[in-house]
Amino acid sequence: MSRYLVACDAGGTMTDVIIVDEEGRSVIGKAPTSPQDESIGYMESFWEALEYMGISKDEGQNFGASVETAIYTGTSMLNTVINMSGYKTGIIVTRGFEDIISQGRGSQTFIGAQWSEITHMQYRRHRTPLVPSQLARGVTERIDMFGTPVIPMYEDEVREGARSLIADEKVEAIAIIFLQSFVNPAHENRAAEICREVMEELGQEVVLEVSNKVAPTTREISRANATVIQAYASDPARKQLYRIEEELAKTGYAHSLKTVLGYGGITNIRYPRLFEAAMSGPVGGLMGAKYLSSVIGEENIVCSDVGGTSFDAGTITAGVLPIDREPGFQDMYVNVPMLGITSIGAGTGTYIRVDPQTNRIKLGPDSAGGTPGPTFMEAGNTTPTINDVNLLLGILSETNYLGGKVKINKAVSEKLFKERVADPLGMDIYDAAETCLELLNVMMREHLVNSLMVGHDLREYVLL
Structure with missing residues (x-):
């Protein structure tokens, strides 16, 4: 067989x-x-x-x-983080570190930025935290760098924090992050037991993650980010x-x-x-590109993937796959080895809007995805997307979308794009459509040139 x-x-x-x-x-x-x-x-x-x-x-x-x-x-999972659509997550942390997620590390504000941007503070900004500070609960405890408990954990504070997050804040996930837990996990593990007791008392079950099992390594902020992503996005996936x-x-x-x-x-x-x-799709593509490089005899390749929601890119230099021990992932550092791939919210499903304050085109970062999809699918979305632009410009076939299996309505795209984008800009509908598409291409090109390829000569690479 x-x-x-x-x-x-x-x-x-x-x-x-x-x-x-x-x-x-x-x-x-x-x-x-x-x-x-x-x-x-x-x-x-x-x-x-x-x-x-x-x-x-x-x-x-x-x-x-x-x-x-x-x-x-x-x-x-990546799109869950990009679109901020994961579980409502709270954290229980060592007292004094309640802002560990929202504050992060200073260098998180310029991951992938050019030196000219790094040296000007006005270009820096922290990403929207997956866990806002009001969903953080501090607990008095401390384990030193050798793994010795120097301040016992106040169990009543853990119980009170867990009850507050579950009963009052209605969180769907809790991440427990204590200092030095990768050396001695005793406090974290006991805190997890207390959280489970509180869940049983309240009759409510939430996702519970502890940092010593998710990322048992040094660097508490990267460990905290990894634990929060695990709690925020992995269970839905x-x-x-x-x-x-x-x-x-x-x-x-x-x-x-x-x-x-x-x-x-x-x-x-x-x-x-x-x-x-979280990056399984792009990683598979980069590994495939590594094999292709050996077949075609090209050692330097820029690999790019334009999806419906995100634009993912990575480089193969001298035939070697890039790997980062503490990579930047969606403007956060995480403690997990990862192939060098960067992503931005730019794809064919990216929403197109006109900012009413500045009267300028705003692309994404959110996306219509496959459901409800572009407006031409008539599945409930009334906000134009890049794929509506592709249809208007003739890049997509009106009669052969998905091999003709999906019927689409070009008139809907034309009507909504004219109302929502072209008319507010005072532009011809096709000029406005071409402008939106060029703006998306600029975003992707700038991502490659200014983020991915810093320090490399583009002339030495083949674009895949």
């Missing part, structure tokens, strides 16, 4: 499923991403891929039994992966679903530190 590999790249807008046989032959299915239940978009793409193999949906009901491995890569695995099991797939980690490894979706897979 033939064996197959099923791989998936799920972006914020479209989901692609690639099926590869033992001879290396492949087919690709594509469907809109369904963010509320990614298994829907995944399976639609899966069935379409089987159609290209000449296998109908009825005939493919047991196809999963022939699948050796199914691997998921995607940017759903894991639930989606479980749903995909369940749907694959219905086709006879007998193994666990795998995903790609930020440093190139592959793991089971039950891996406890799932935030390490």
Whole structure:
């Protein structure tokens, strides 16, 4: 019996499923991403891929039994952080460090910036924190650098803080971050036990993460950021992966679903530190580009991926994959090895608005995604997107969107873009559309030149 590999790249807008046989032959299915239940978009793409193999949906009901491995890569967790759409998260920290997330490190304000921007304070700004200071609770405790408890943990403060966050603030996740817990986790582990007791008393269950299990290394701010991302974004992503695995099991797939980690490894979706897979989609692309570089004989490659929600880019220099031990991730430092990939909120689903104060075009950073999608899909979105511009300019085909399987309405795009963008700017609709597209290209070009390629000669690289 033939064996197959099923791989998936799920972006914020479209989901692609690639099926590869033992001879290396492949087919690709594509469907809109369904963010509320990614298994829907995944399976639609899966069935379409089987159609290209000449296998109908009825005939493919047991196809999963022939699948050796199914691997998921995607940017759903990354997009959760970019769009600030994760769990409402609170933190319990060593007293005096309640602002550890909102304050961060000074250098976080110029991650990827040029020297001219770094030396001018007016260019610096902190990102919107995933955990605002009002959702932080301080606890009196201290463990020294050798792991010796020098101030016992005040358990009543932990209990009071947990009760306040769960009952009053209605948080959906709690991250516990104490100083030096990577040397001695006793205080953090006891605090976690108390939080679970409070949950039981209140009859409410929230996600609970402790930093000594998420990122047990030095540098408390990077450890705190990693723990908060794990609490904020990983649980929604894991639930989606479980749903995909369940749907694959219905086709006879007998193994666990795998995903790609930020440093190139592959793991089971039950891996406890799932935030390490936040960049799984772009990482898979960069690893593929590394293989391609050896095939085409190009050692210096700039790899870029324009998705529906984000623009991801990385470089391969002298045939070597870049890896960062403490990378900047969405203007935060995190304690996890990661291939050198940077992302901005710029894609084909990016919203286009006109700022009423300045009368200037504002792109994103939020996106329509695959649901509701661009206005031409008539699925509830009334804010123009870059894909509406692509349709107006003839870059997208009105009759062959997703191979003609999805019907679209160009008149809707034209009407809403004229009302929301062109008329307020006093511009012709096609001039305004071309301006929006050029502005997006400028954003991506500036990201490559001023962030990714600082210190490199662009003339020595090939753009992929």
